[in-house]
Amino acid sequence: MKILILGVNGFIGHHLTNRILADTDWSVYGMDLADDRLGKTLNNPRFHFIEGDIAINREWIEYHVKKCDVVMPLVAIATPKLYVEDPISVYNLDFEMNLNIVRHCVKYHKRVLFPSTSEVYGACADPEFKEDESFLVVGPIQKERWIYSCCKQLLDRVIYAYGTRGHLDFTLFRPFNWVGPRLDSLDVAKEGSSRVVTQFIAELLMGRPINLVDGGLQKRCFTYVDDGISALMKILENKDDACKHQIINIGNPYNEASVKELATLLKKIFMEHPEHKKDGAYSEIREVPSESYYGKGYQDIYTRKPSIEKARKLLGWEPKVGLEDSLRMTLYSFLEENKGAIC
Ligand code: UDP
Secondary structure: OEEEEEOOOOHHHHHHHHHHHHHOOOEEEEEEOOOOOOHHHHHOOOEEEEEOOOOOOHHHHHHHHHHOOEEEEOOOOOOHHHHHHOHHHHHHHHHHHHHHHHHHHHHOOOEEEEEOOHHHHEOOOOOOEOOOOOOOEOOOOOOOOHHHHHHHHHHHHHHHHHHHOOOOEEEEEEEOOEEOOOOOOHHHHHOOOOOHHHHHHHHHHHOOOEEEEOOOOOEEEOEEHHHHHHHHHHHHHOHHHOOOOEEEEEOOOOOEEEHHHHHHHHHHHHHHOOOOOOOOOOOOEEEEOHHHHOOOOOOOOOOOOEOOHHHHHHHOOOOOOOHHHHHHHHHHHHHHHOOOOOO
16 A cells, blocks of 8 residues: 555554554655654655645646545644644645545545544534534634634535535545644743643743643643554555544543643652752742733633544444553653753
8 A cells, every 4th residue: 555644644544654664564655844753754655755845746646645545634733732833824835725635535436544633523512522423513713723624624524415416435534633753842831832731841841930820720631652553554444444433532431630630740750860869949830811922812621532432433442542552652751852952
């Protein structure tokens, strides 16, 4: 099988590529703006990388959609701070650019595995979000945070419509707060605009305060990347066509924690690390209002728990890595990779 991965150097892209090359005889064709997460993978003869931009290298993309069997368009802005700071860029990249790719898949009759998001459920009140039943609930237009959710939802609907009209073979997958090595760059976190786990790790490394937005009682379910990648591998295998035209949550409902619990746990893990045991002083954990942290356009999501019944049934998949292990492996890999970089 030949797989085209756009955004191959991203968090999901590079972990998936490594697993594909290690466990199968498939080939990966990948494009990204950079290659810093790919390391030795670049030397693998079954990996074909080009440095490029999906907004510019359109001919390369069209040619490779035609050439490959499965397409995974993983390029997107997926950081809440950017949803409120630059909603137009979120729309252009996450919706328009990706729609172009989806249309190529329609034109060349290719299977697409498209990353939807847990964010599409928005402020849904269900205790567990179900792919085929839950309502997708977003806030008013002035709350610009929701542009990401809306872009992804509309694209989900367009893909679904192409699929059910017989023009596209698709699977939509919805990651729920995946964490793991190389989640986000620490440079971005230094500026204070990263996703929560990387942000807290960066604060701990720099000895800056950890900010609990609006008290930190909001909850997320954190999924270890290796578990998530195992689910994606099963979707790629697509035994008996089980995933055709399906929407599948990929998350770990057992790893639920409030942002406050997350901060406390990460701080504990950091303090246990051999190189930081004797630091003496550690980041304080403090509360900040969302308006001063994110700006007026922000609105939060208080609970976000996946139902994984469909993933269990269709993929025979179950997440295995618990919360503390997931955070420990994530934090320690950041420490390993950034030795001496921040003090
Ligand atoms: N958050 C926080 N402090 C930070 C960064 C994020 O309290 O320094 C909160 C944020 O308000 C949200 C949760 O952590 O409730 C998860 O944020 P993330 O950026 O990871 O994305 P989300 O899960 O909302 O898509």
